[in-house]
Amino acid sequence: MTLQITQTLDARGLSCPMPIVKTAQAIKTIPSGGLIEVLATDPGSVKDFAAWSRTTGNELVEQTTDGGVFRFVLRRK
Amino acid sequence: MTTPTLERPITPVADPIATAVADVDGWPEAASETVAEAPAKTKELVIVDWSGDLDKIWPVLILSSTAAASGVRCRVFVTFWGLLPFVKDEKRIVGENWMQKMLTLMQRPGIDHLKLSKMNFLGMGPWMMGTLRKQYNVASPRELLEAATALGVEFIPCQMTMDMFGLKREDLIDEMGEPAGAATAIEIMTEADASLFI
Numbered sequence: 001m002t003l004q005i006t007q008t009l010d011a012r013g014l015s016c017p018m019p020i021v022k023t024a025q026a027i028k029t030i031p032s033g034g035l036i037e038v039l040a041t042d043p044g045s046v047k048d049f050a051a052w053s054r055t056t057g058n059e060l061v062e063q064t065t066d067g068g069v070f071r072f073v074l075r076r077k
Numbered sequence: 078m079t080t081p082t083l084e085r086p087i088t089p090v091a092d093p094i095a096t097a098v099a100d101v102d103g104w105p106e107a108a109s110e111t112v113a114e115a116p117a118k119t120k121e122l123v124i125v126d127w128s129g130d131l132d133k134i135w136p137v138l139i140l141s142s143t144a145a146a147s148g149v150r151c152r153v154f155v156t157f158w159g160l161l162p163f164v165k166d167e168k169r170i171v172g173e174n175w176m177q178k179m180l181t182l183m184q185r186p187g188i189d190h191l192k193l194s195k196m197n198f199l200g201m202g203p204w205m206m207g208t209l210r211k212q213y214n215v216a217s218p219r220e221l222l223e224a225a226t227a228l229g230v231e232f233i234p235c236q237m238t239m240d241m242f243g244l245k246r247e248d249l250i251d252e253m254g255e256p257a258g259a260a261t262a263i264e265i266m267t268e269a270d271a272s273l274f275i
Binding site for chain 1: 120139142143145146147148149213214215216220221224227228
């Protein structure tokens with residue numbers, strides 16, 4: 001099943017906490033239930049996106065790794 | 078064959094007191110109304126920003142902006158040395174008397190002129206920190222402050238420190254809230270889910 005991504009955020013190269021800060025700002029621009037895809041290279045983001053998803057209630061739908069790039073798909077609450 | 082009439086519920090009750098009460102008052106009826114669930118309270122974080130050092134204001138700004146990004150209400154009570162980084166860029170020497178002026182003469186205010194709490198080495202330390210920051214693409218205090226205010230972090234300057242340092246409201250960045258005192262700090266800290274002194 002392919003996910004219908006509403007928006008992609010490129011946070012590659014950014015360090016903590018900017019991938020989370022930019023995701024929080026970007027997710028506000030998509031409708032509730034919409035999906036946002038975030039690309040990051042910060043290894044700490046793996047734990048951080050899971051924690052952020054639990055704190056905010058925005059569901060972490062998918063998480064993949066491809067050659068040092070972490071990809072997160074989140075559904076807006 | 079006749080079915081015996083039930084005088085009490087079939088489910089055995091382990092609690093002898095409940096059985097005794099039921100014998101006198103009868104068994105309680107099931108609650109007719111379901112209690113409405115209270116909406117979840119927004120989590121709150123309060124940080125007391127006391128230090129104006131680069132290596133301390135950095136975590137203040139990282140944690141406050143991340144809290145706001147996580148839907149946590151974040152208020153930062155800015156006191157003592159913590160106030161100097163919040164002085165407007167165009168201000169250089171602030172204060173009314175010579176002692177107050179000496180403070181900002183010795184320690185240049187503003188978010189771009191921060192010293193390290195250790196290994197400052199006359200500015201060599203912060204310069205190296207800035208170089209490493211760029212090399213590893215870490216957000217600067219200025220970028221983090223912009224993100225924090227954009228995300229709704231509330232910065233509350235301490236009135237007493239402002240008076241003592243000779244700082245006027247217009248000396249501080251516009252994004253700061255109304256000045257307040259210790260009682261406000263205590264109130265917001267005791268109401269918050271977590272509070273930090275940095």
